[in-house]
Amino acid sequence: MTKPIRLAVAGLALTCFGAVGATAQDEGTVDLVLGSSGSPFYQAMQCGAMARADELGLALTVSAADQFAADAQIPVVNAVTARGPDVAAIVPTDMQALIAPMRELAERGTKVLTVDQTISDVSILETQILTDNEEGGAMAADQLAQLIGGSGKVLVITQPPGSLAQDARTAGFEAALAENYPDIEYLGAQYQSNDPQRAAEIVTSTLSAHPDLAGIFSTNDQGAIGAITGLRQAGAVGQVKMVAYDAASAQVAALKNGELQALIAQNPRQQGEVAMDIAASLFAGEEVEPVTMTEIVAITSDEPDLADRYEYIADCM
């Protein structure tokens, strides 16, 4: 059953639900559990997965909790376990808390793989689809160092510690600074919990303390959007160079109009596609690699076409 029809049915009165549901096909059933609903990144992943599942003839069902947190996601994983698909691709929201529910899923005969994030017990997984966040952080350091001419004060805006991916980006950035750029003064990391307002406040307060701030690295899109707002408020756009992780629409727009100078983009669409490819290999009984890396690219402000190509777009919703 195709997505648009299913959406239409869901929109109708409850009594119409009888018609809904993944019809088991010969190629098998796949479930994709995203990190959270309503995030451009995960929607792009969903679109990639849906397009590839159609090509391969897989019956794909996508679900997500409404927030990126283990206690919200576990009931969704439990419900998927009750459905009992052949393969489940999951974006685990916590390395530790998701182990038990995912082990149950694997024990009940579903082949489990992780996408984008991972868990600390990989014995229950068929494979992990990952990006190298440390490498991405180091790429951000190189970009920012180039933009500010190798010297000056830089600030990192990231999420509170505990998110593996965000921590790795910060660590990679810090390591690259320490190793290659001795003239850059690192002001440390400030935390915002996916809150642009907070990120804006951090930037304006930092500018009060350090009017000669040269560069900012934000490890995610919400931080970048807030930081740009802060720079605009302080009239420091362009004077303070800005590099940010991810390529949400707002970030691509900011790159084009010169409010930020470089993006470190992942490819969530490709992650979704790879997940379906691996699912198809699993159905065919083929061996799969334990880890599949998906790409990250640095996009500078003189590459608008590249930015368009990598923009996180949900063209299938």
Place this chain on the structure above:
Amino acid sequence: MSNDIAITKTETAEERFLRLVTNGWIFLLLLGLVAFFLILRPAQFGSAYNVQQLAINAAILLVLAVGQTYVIMTSGIDLSVGSVLVFSSVVSAKLMLMLSGADGTTYGTTDAGWDVIAIGTLAALAVGAAWGALNGVLVAIAKIPPLIVTLGSMGMALGGAQILSGGVDVRAMPELLVTQIGSGRLLGIPMLVLIAAAVVIVAGIVLHLTRFGMHVFAVGSNAEASRRNGIPTTRRLIEVYAISGLMAGIAAVMSNARFSTTTINGHTMDNLATISAVVLGGTSLFGGRGSVFGTVVGVFIPIILLNGFVILGIPPFWQTVAMGAVLILAVWIDQLKRRLRKRG
């Protein structure tokens, strides 16, 4: 005792019947949802596995919602339950880690014994109850509106948890806690569900069958009249908020056992989830009317909705819409019924 009865409006048989019917309406809605998903996906929704998971997913929220029921009965509100849970879970986890001599960066599980787990549990309960008592003192003695007090302590407790832990989850729990309580079973029933059931039963008895419970109803109906009739309203209010904090402490231990890590970035919506469960269950936001049983039904409705929607494969955005709609619809029907009753 006769004094108390004089001021809590005695219910006529007819009123009691109507109250049961309005509460019963929510119960019927729950049964309707269950029947609906059972008819569409009997093998998946009705499997023993799924029923057990539903109960486990409800367990922690149930314990929090019981405390919230007491608070809302007194026409108060407690927004701090999720943050107090997080704070208590961090204190408890760090203490158990310290006592088992493992260092702070340990991953997975430690080999701490039941003595360490008991100390960790008592610490969580004490810390939770202390936050609750602080809320109660500020509400009852400083006379600050509960909405503001608990909004403030929500931030303080979460910030405090982040200070204590450096913002990094404590990721090592005693093995025994995780295997025996978190995923353990007694006679085939998950331990977490048994704990929640015990809490609900005790809380129900206390609220509906004891003098203390009668006082809670009275304070919620009319605090001034209660005070004049010699009910220690200030003390009762502090106790009620302390109970809510204590419940958050119990839930913290359950959360540690279940997730085998503290969840500092989770539980952000627990306050609203419990408030909507309590209201769905027919407890009045203006106090003085409600039941623990109604709250149990109110907790299960969103959990069953989410589970059924995922099993049916309905897109996630629809789930969020449906949950909000059910809440408004349920309370609206409740109001209509009561207005009809007043007219009749």
